[in-house]
Amino acid sequence: MDFVLKLVAFIFTVSIAQSKEIVRDSRSFKLNGNIIYECVDLYKQPSLSHPLLQNHQIQLEPSFSISKPKNQVKNGSKSKNIIECLNGTVPILKNTKEYVASARYWEEKIFKPHTAESHGSHIAGVRSEGQGPYHGVSATLSVHDLNISGDQASYANIYVGSGVNNEVNFIQTGWMVNPSLFGDGRTWSYGYWKGANGKGCYNTICPGFIQVSKTDHLSGPLPHFPGELDRAMSISIQQDKKTGNWWTSDIRRNEPDVHIGYWPKELFDLLKNSADIVGVLGEVQASPSGISPPMGNGHRPTEEDIGSAHVEEVQIIDSNFVVQGSGKYKFENILDSDKCYGLIDGKDSILFKYGGPGGNSCGI
Structure with a gap:
């Protein structure tokens, strides 16, 4: 009888453990009303x-x-510590109807390398073109909170791209304030790609990006710690020499870097082997009424590094897959609306400073 009781108790314990495991495997993380991540088998x-x-x-x-x-100790990205899936699973965005509709709307307005800017967009930044081919770029971007309306967006990103005639492939990642897309006014990390036949999208709104990290996701609210003065994210887009896939990684402050995942080379026809342009940008999208939002930290850059939105530690992966400092390349400055925004060269590790308040007279 004792043996039978022990056996029943054992089976009951195992059943409870398996039940808990099933619950844990199917757990989800709700970041707000629009954004829900679910842990999915890799x-x-x-x-x-x-x-x-x-x-x-x-x-x-x-x-x-x-x-x-x-x-790097000064400026690396910090762990988001929002999601942690079990081994063998990864966080995948659950596409709500609201999120899908907003993403499709904003997809048409995003800046596209090699092509004319979309209506109402303004940019300030740098790019290197004609000195490639390139296999990636990394940078540290200062991160800022902005108060913008629900029909506007403000970004900062690194990107790689290639274009022929009117066709373009590109990948960009960085931070964004976009209340319409994300459902709140926080500053979010994001990724965007456009590949063969003009197909592509934000984050994982459509199939394409392969998530590998079980903790770091492509898009989520960026942490802001009390008393933090120098808020920044260090990120990279880098092509793998062996596979041709384009990886994006969080470069951490005092921890090992985290490889979030990658865009497979099969998605692209012009980025299969390399990119012919790399850059770092601040970007905004005006509201339909024509009022442009703030860019960077909302202020024009000053000669003093303190208080200006900035980009530093820019590195480029060259034609031989060797990481090179920005001093090895000549960058073209891009500023399409000096009425509302500014762009000035930085000093030492800071490549440039940028930003501005926006307004209703920024141009088309």
Whole structure:
């Protein structure tokens, strides 16, 4: 009888444990009313349903290691610590109807390298073109909170791209304030890609981006710690030499870097082997009424580094997959509306400072 009782108790305990495990495996993380992440089996994530990825083999980690800037201790990204899926699962965005509709709306307004800017967009930043081919770019972007209306957006990003005639492939990642897209006024990290046949999208709104990290997701609210004066994110887009996939990574402050995931090379026809342009930008999208939002930290840059939105520690992966400092390249400055925004060169590790208040006379 004792044996039977012990056996029943054991089976009951195992059943409870399995039940808890099932609950944990299916757990979700709600970041706000529009944004919900669910932990999904790494090998069953929706992106693998993309027609171009039917035979894709998931790459669990890149073959390269990121070369950290000398003063990385000062500026690296911090862990978001919002989501932590179990081993073997990854956080995948659950696409609500509201999120999908907003993403499609903003997709048409995003700045596209090699093409004319979309109506109502303004940019301030730098790019390197004609000195490639390139295999990636990394930078540290100062991060800021902005008060903007629900029909406006303000970004800062790094990007790689290639274009022929009117066709363009590109990838960008950075931070964004976009109340309409994300459902709140917080500053969010994001990614965007456009590949073969003009197909692409924000984050994982459509199949394409392969999530690998179980903790760091492509898009989420960026933390802001009390008393923090120098808020920044260090990020990279880098092509893997062995596979051709384009990885994005969080370059951490005092911790190992986190490789979030990648855009498979199969998604692109012009970025399969390399990129012919890389850059770093501040960007805004005006409201339909024509009023442009603030860019950067909302103020014009000054000669003093303190108090200006800025970009520093820019590195480029050259034609030989070697990481080069920004001093090896000649950058073209881009500023399309000096009425509302400013752009000035920085000193030492700061490549440039940018930003401005926006307004209703910024131009088309």
